[in-house]
Amino acid sequence: MPEVVVSIGPQHPALKEPVNFKIVADGEKIVRLELDLSYNHRGIEKAAEQRNFIRVLPLLERVCGICSHSHATVFSKGIEEIMGLEIPPRAQYIRTIIAELERMHSHLLWLGVAAHVIGFNTLFMWTWRDREAVQDTLEEMSGNRVHYGMNEIGGVRRDLTPAQVEAALERLPALEERIKKYVEMVNSEETMLIRFRDVGKMSREEALKYGAVGPTARASGVDYDVRRDDPYLAYAEVPWNVITDTHGDVYGRTRVRVGELWESTQIVRYCLENLPAGPIRVDAPKNAPKGEILSRYEAPRGELAHFIRTNGTDKVERVDIRTPTLANWTSVAVCLVNQNIADIPVIVAAIDPCLSCTSRMTVVNRVDKEGR
């Protein structure tokens, strides 16, 4: 059969967000592909430069719907470091609880999507049903299911009442039970193993070479997690493990994510049980001194970095957002070659892409001197 070009996206049922692959396929095998990103430039970085520190946080939360707490936390963490603020431990713990709940709901969502792309809709329905428990906890704590609005410069906005802590602890055992079941399913369910094993294989060297982050890298045996290697919030005090895997394929990435789900429940449990007393915020000054910082954070999808430059006013001079999806794209392009056409959605979904979060870069073609 001659080579055919299959154009997938920007509208395609497997991709809920705009991205375009031009896949050159020989029968059902992929020969090479071209990636086209940035269909959805939203101008968030420029908008962030025009708002003061109180008003910028809700905007940054809206960079991503799934990891909204990540973006707000990484930004306030950076600004607090520039201002030289010491955040009270109770605020640190509350931020950690929200962050880990967010990781749980993100990974459960991902597990459902991964099952959906192989047509296993039952697991999709079940994980999204169980995700509701996490969302209910988040709604109870923060007042909203998606954009939690917990952060402000200098601490958190809302305190956790004892009733909320108790309700969350009550929900945890059932959730742990379910997560145990998912760990078992991922490792034993033939219908998933047959589609996930040996698909999108990436060695440790390749993962390092192409700069993969997060669960994608950890599934290839890269033992790296910002939470452990550059501790922030309460992670230094909480006992937990970095989950790595040596499979390097989609199966490995699934194993890493369900392992992290379990670790997250344990972190949340520890934080809820050992929540320190005290104030939940310190008063932040209106202006930040001149400075530059690269703030790092382990978002559910991988390492998230905000580069922040302040100039002594109440606004940032520049904020540059590097989302984990951008770091993982190159690895997808490499993984896809020589795979089956049927495996495209599986491999793409395996990095948990969040495309509209990523669409903020300028690609400069140096040869033609054309900006885009």
Next chain:
Amino acid sequence: MTDPVFILLYIFIFPGFFFLISYALFFAYLDRKIAARMQQRVGPPIYQPLADLIKMLGKEVINPNGVDWRVFDAIPLIALAAVMTAFLYVPVLGYSPLAFQGDLVVVLYLMALPTIALFVLGWLSRNIFSAIGGIRAVTQLFIYEVPFFLALLTPAIMAGSWSITEIVVWQQHNLWIIFFQPIGFIVALIGLQAKLERTPFDIPEAETEIVAGPWTELTGRRLALMDLATDVSLVVGSALVAALFLGGPMLPWVLAPFWLNGIAGFVLFLVKTLAVLLLLSSIKVATGRIRIDQLNDIGWKYIASAAVVQVGIVLVINYLWVVP
């Protein structure tokens, strides 16, 4: 039995086309409802398939650029006509009045027609997703059709007849064929699932990979008719499996008034087809999609060999035990 009025009633009203279409819509509803409840969802209301059908019949029909619209209009009709004709030879009230020697073969080939229709549709659509889907449909046909045919022909070998009604009568005097051929029954179920392109084998219309495969360019009444054809083949397939393996719509003894046999047969038909549907829905819910190369592997290595083994067993049984 040869009264033309009776035959016309049989073909058009009961248990012919009218009953078939209502039952197909009910089957589609039940299939979705069972799947939904297994996933702890609510599922659709009972009128949903009918509402979908009526809605789609009224929608605008879009012709893709450069496609022969006459062929596009005809293909869903051919597919629907084929499976509806196939149903006439499947016994519903005990006997089928249209039965003849060899109707099993006719039914099997008529049921293969929708797949060919899908392939032609995909090929004509001038759409890369449809073309890939069409190729996948026909590749899949080559894989499952041989074991499926073998599995459904073994009852015929056992009963010594090529007529579905006679196979049912044979089971009335002896045991259900599933007791002699459990492997054949499983192969037939898998083959039926593959023929209907339901979940482990929905490779040709894999939503997340190739949009809707050959169905991508279907709109309006074409989509409605094609959907109906799929629903109808679900009924025909279940009825066929129920007739060939589960004794069909016949009690092992004859009841006193003649018409009571018909009613008992109809109730048995409903119970047995619904049992087959429950099995098919469970397979659909419990599995994810496999890849076409994996299907090729599994299909020829295991399913086809299982079907051949079954044929061998049946030949041995027939040799040792002379059918009375």
Next chain:
Amino acid sequence: MSVLREMLENLLSRPITILYPKEKVPIPESFRGRVAITDDKCIGCSKCSLVCPAQVITMIDGPREVEFKGKSFARKKRPQVKLYKCIRCGICERHCPTGAIYLKHELSSSGTDREVVIT
């Protein structure tokens, strides 16, 4: 095989879906609903309109004698919220010195009346 067992259990149990308009969704105590203003408490300081990230709070005329921290003075303006643009972040509630502006525990906020979309 755990899948098959769970499928059967689900088939025999009730669906978990909440049929929303017919059944009510439980709303937690801390829910951030639509913005409401207690005009009696408002001293017209304009802080809410300054911190609002979506800039949906505008100050309109509303002169009245008010009392704050023992002192009484005349306020000139009062806030008006365009709820259709509100993102319900709750920052106005956090920064209000008297607790006059707050978020209600109310889930649904659609309607055709002017009062529903502008407070």
